[in-house]
Amino acid sequence: xxxxxxxxxxxxxxxxxxxxxxxxxxxxxxxxxxxxxxxxxxxxxxxxxxxxxxxxxxxxxxxxxxxxxxxxxxxxxxxxxxxxxxxxxxxxxxxxxxxxxxxxxxxxxxxxxxxxxxxxxxxxxxxxxxxxxxxxxxxxxxxxxxxxxxxxxxxxxxxxxxxxxxxxxxxxxxxxxxxxxxxxxxxxxxxxxxxxxxxxxxxxxxxxxxxxxxxxxxxxxxxxxxxxxxxxxxxxxxxxxxxxxxxxxxxxxxxx
Ligand code: NAD
Numbered sequence: 001x002x003x004x005x006x007x008x009x010x011x012x013x014x015x016x017x018x019x020x021x022x023x024x025x026x027x028x029x030x031x032x033x034x035x036x037x038x039x040x041x042x043x044x045x046x047x048x049x050x051x052x053x054x055x056x057x058x059x060x061x062x063x064x065x066x067x068x069x070x071x072x073x074x075x076x077x078x079x080x081x082x083x084x085x086x087x088x089x090x091x092x093x094x095x096x097x098x099x100x101x102x103x104x105x106x107x108x109x110x111x112x113x114x115x116x117x118x119x120x121x122x123x124x125x126x127x128x129x130x131x132x133x134x135x136x137x138x139x140x141x142x143x144x145x146x147x148x149x150x151x152x153x154x155x156x157x158x159x160x161x162x163x164x165x166x167x168x169x170x171x172x173x174x175x176x177x178x179x180x181x182x183x184x185x186x187x188x189x190x191x192x193x194x195x196x197x198x199x200x201x202x203x204x205x206x207x208x209x210x211x212x213x214x215x216x217x218x219x220x221x222x223x224x225x226x227x228x229x230x231x232x233x234x235x236x237x238x239x240x241x242x243x244x245x246x247x248x249x250x251x252x253x254x255x256x
Contacts, residue, residue: 012236013039013055013079015047015070021061021084021225028229029059035236047073057236060085064147068092071108075099080107080239082232084114086151097245104244111249112151113222114231118205119249121220122156125207128216129160130167132209136185140196140204148195152205152220154188155248160207161189 012029016022017040029037038053043062047070050058057080060070064087074081075096088096088110096108113119129135137160139153149157176184185192203222208215222228234252242251 009034009036010236010240011036011038011054011056013037013041013050013053013058015041015050015058015060016043016062016066016085018042019061021228022059024225024229025059025061025232028226028233029236032233035233050074050079051077055079057082057239059083059232059236064088068095071096072099075104075106075108078106081109082235082239083108083110084112084228084232086112086154087147088151093245093247100244107239107242107244107246109235109239109242109246109249111231111235111247112155113205114228114235114249115220115222116231116253117220117227118152118222119231119253121152121205121207121218122159122248123250123253124218125156126159126163128209128218129163130169132211132216133169134172134208134210135160135164135191136172136208137188137191137193138196138204138206138208139193140198140201140206142201142203143197143199145197148197149186149188149193150195150203150205152203153193153195156205156207157188157191157193161191 012035014022014025017026026037026040029035039049039055041049058074060067060081060083062085067085071081071083137153137157139150141150185194206219208217231249
């Protein structure tokens, strides 16, 4: 697909354009005056469409099995990549850093959740982590979600674990001696994460902290996929000035 663009517009292609997040992204990009949607790449299409239509930035909402190949294609073609697809673990990040090299020409922004509330949840949880002995995460999503735990829950657990370690907080107390497999959740850097897959839910991340005589629950609900779009568009606008790998969107938050 090719459309006329105004020269100051950023030319954007969407990979996974026929999926739930891809469709939402295409609509949001089309509505933005400073952006131009130049390519919609579906599963049957060639990534070369991005090059053919002069995309400067690609937005990827595909599948954990596809995303690495897509991002590597973009890097090699000099196209910046804004990646919302989840399932990018430390090994994959290391591979991307290596491929980008010491003086990267293109930028890659990877965020497991583009909504402002999820970013704030992570910051609040990092701040709370050192003050509580116990912490567990509950990840609730729609039943069509292919990966568990969610990228948001995994990232929150990683950040909490690192904040606890930095503050010298030991392992959470847990006297369990007998348990069915999975009963205590999956451990992400030592933090238990429990995944619910439930009709009627878009996405909810809940972090429960506990210490002597009190608990603190920090939770975030995604009610509509439109909540991700301000973050996606902000990342598209920012990426031409951010060569290399950027994780999360904290740089967009005006927080101390
Ligand atoms: P979906 O299944 O509705 O859409 C994925 C689409 O990608 C499908 O149309 C599929 O055919 C297509 N696809 C797969 N491989 C492809 C390839 N190589 N080239 C082109 N298209 C390809 O899924 P969804 O709900 O849109 O979610 C997509 C991803 O985004 C998931 O990993 C999900 O966890 C993640 N997600 C991230 C955020 C965020 O804020 N970062 C928010 C919601 C979902």
